Amino acid sequence: MKQIRLFTLLGLCAALALVGCKQQTKPTSMKYRPLGNTGLMVSEISIGCGGFEKLDSAASLELMTLALDSGMNYIDIYDANPKTRSNIGYALQGRRDEMIIQGHIGTIFKDGQHTRTRDVAEAKAGFEDLLTRLHTDHIEVGMIHITDSHAEWDELEGSPFLEYVMQLKKEGKIKHIGVSSHNAEVALRAAKSGWIEVIMFSLNPAFDRMRGGAIPWDEGALDNLQGGIDPVRVELYDYCATHHIGITVMKTFGGGGRLLDAKASPLGFAYTPEQCIAYCLAKPCISTCILGVDNLQELQADLHWLQASDAEKDYASVGKSETASVADGSCTYCNHCSPCSVGIPIAKVNELLDKAEREGMSADLQAQYDALPHHAGECTHCGSCLSRCPFSVDIPSKMDRAKEVFGK
Ligand code: SF4
Ligand code: SF4
Known part of the structure; x- marks a missing residue:
């Protein structure tokens, strides 16, 4: 009897601890953070959509099950490939309520390729396709797909495309509006717009050392890293933290895992996945690091984060002498x-x-x-x-x- 009471009490404590986490019922060491002011609590590491294009439906189900059972409750779906979307929809059946979906608006599949668009008719067809393939009537975050230049932001403001996005929110098909960008200056403009609630932004220890609104694939941007964090990025992170705008991180490992390989990293030394994640999560404005995984093994490796020791997460002392080479x-x-x-x-x-x-x-x-x-x-x-x-x-x-x- 005593034992039953103890278990009941433990169950109640666990349930209380999980209040605010969307339908999270599995015991897990995952931690959750507010997604800005949206009222949603999101897992501090989450899953990207890349792997679902490469897997069949059974393997997609396996991948999604591991993600959900490990406490991940956030997914980014930027890819318009019908196979990616259908596999995710299949894998989420019966568990849709456990996953907060960040789906991109302005992505279509054209001529066999994922394509960005600002044409309303094309975007509408692409978004309706997303809902259909996911077997849902709404997504939580409608992410305006990649706005990387000032000209693209200028073009967006007041455009029919933006009116369409606003309409989706009015209709409840998206609950919150976000934008994805690799440019800190544009992301800051988005943060200050007053209508953006979530920013998907490329962030890691290397990109933070680019300067002046550079984006990672600008010529020379990664060959000319400076010491200290770019002041525009500092302002972006500070603004988002104080105004409660959630940042969901893309390219945590530098894009294609570049920072994990000393030869490929623009820093000249390698970080571990845990160090990259810890680097991002040290900033109070960060809601989640979205990790692109190609298969179950990669997801299992990333989930080591949940057991990682403080020493494993210690990014600041990694290659201290090498770090000094980018420090000023x-x-x-x-x-x-x-x-x-x-x-x-x-x-x-x-x-x-x-x-x-x-x-x-x-x-x-x-x-x-x-x-x-x-x-x-x-x-x-x-x-x-x-x-x-x-x-x-x-x-x-x-x-x-x-x-x-x-x-x-
Ligand atoms: S640890 Fe010592 S030197 Fe450093 S800030 Fe504190 S008092 Fe100053
Ligand atoms: S260790 Fe302290 S002083 Fe040095 S960079 Fe970090 S916060 Fe700044």
């Missing part, structure tokens, strides 16, 4: 230097200081600084944080500067 003493807000001997939240102080120096002081920045539990003025120059910073930041000098700027 700029703070990446990675928090690796903590704990400070007197409790100063060093990463946050640096973030506020950099922002104040980049954009000028404001009452909001001062208020955020004042609210910190300890301030830069308390720094004793003990130096204990210095050896823990992989990016050669002169932390005591930054603290001195923050004291000057913020007054304490």
Whole structure:
């Protein structure tokens, strides 16, 4: 009897812990994060659609079952290939309510290829095909497919295509509007638009070091990485965190796993999947890392994240000497230097200081600084944080500067 009560209590605790996670009923160590302001809680790692094109329906079912049973509750479907969509629809039958779907609008299958379009008739046919093949009457996130240049964003605003997307939301066929982009400047414009709720953005330790709205396949973009995170990207992440716009990450491993191979990586050294995921999830604005997998084995390997130790997730000390080669003493807000001997939240102080120096002081920045539990003025120059910073930041000098700027 005692045992039955204990199990009932444990079951109740588990159920309470899962409140907010869409229909998540399996025991799993997966963690969940808010998807911006949408009210949805999404698994911190999730699945892309790539593998479903390469598998038959039985193997697709196996892949989806493992994803769902492991606690993944988010999928990105950008691919318009009918086979991909049909396989996903087949694999989701009976479990549709367990998966939050981010489906792309403006993708069609034309002349045997996945194609981007802004033609309303084509987009409409492509979207209706998506719903039909998924056996559903709605998706949670309607993702406006790839908007990478300023010209493309200008073309989108006020366009019949956007009216169509808005109409889909009114009709309840999509619950939230998102946009996918590889360009930080365009993603920032989208974030500031007031009507974008989710941004699918390409993010990893290499792309963060590109500059000036470059996209990964711009000529030379990845051959000319700089130290520290691109200031536009810092602003994007900060804006999304403070305005509760969810970022779903694509190309976590650099696109095609490039960052996992020292020879292929533009950084010249290899990260592990766990380090790449940890790097992205360290940013508060990130809702989920969408992982492209080709088969069950790749998904199983990625799911090691759920058991990975802190040491395995430690991206900041990977190849410390190599990391230094892309560092210029700029703070990446990675928090690796903590704990400070007197409790100063060093990463946050640096973030506020950099922002104040980049954009000028404001009452909001001062208020955020004042609210910190300890301030830069308390720094004793003990130096204990210095050896823990992989990016050669002169932390005591930054603290001195923050004291000057913020007054304490
Ligand atoms: S040098 Fe300053 S910031 Fe670094 S641990 Fe010591 S007190 Fe903290
Ligand atoms: S000072 Fe160094 S370790 Fe600390 S948050 Fe900045 S980059 Fe990371």
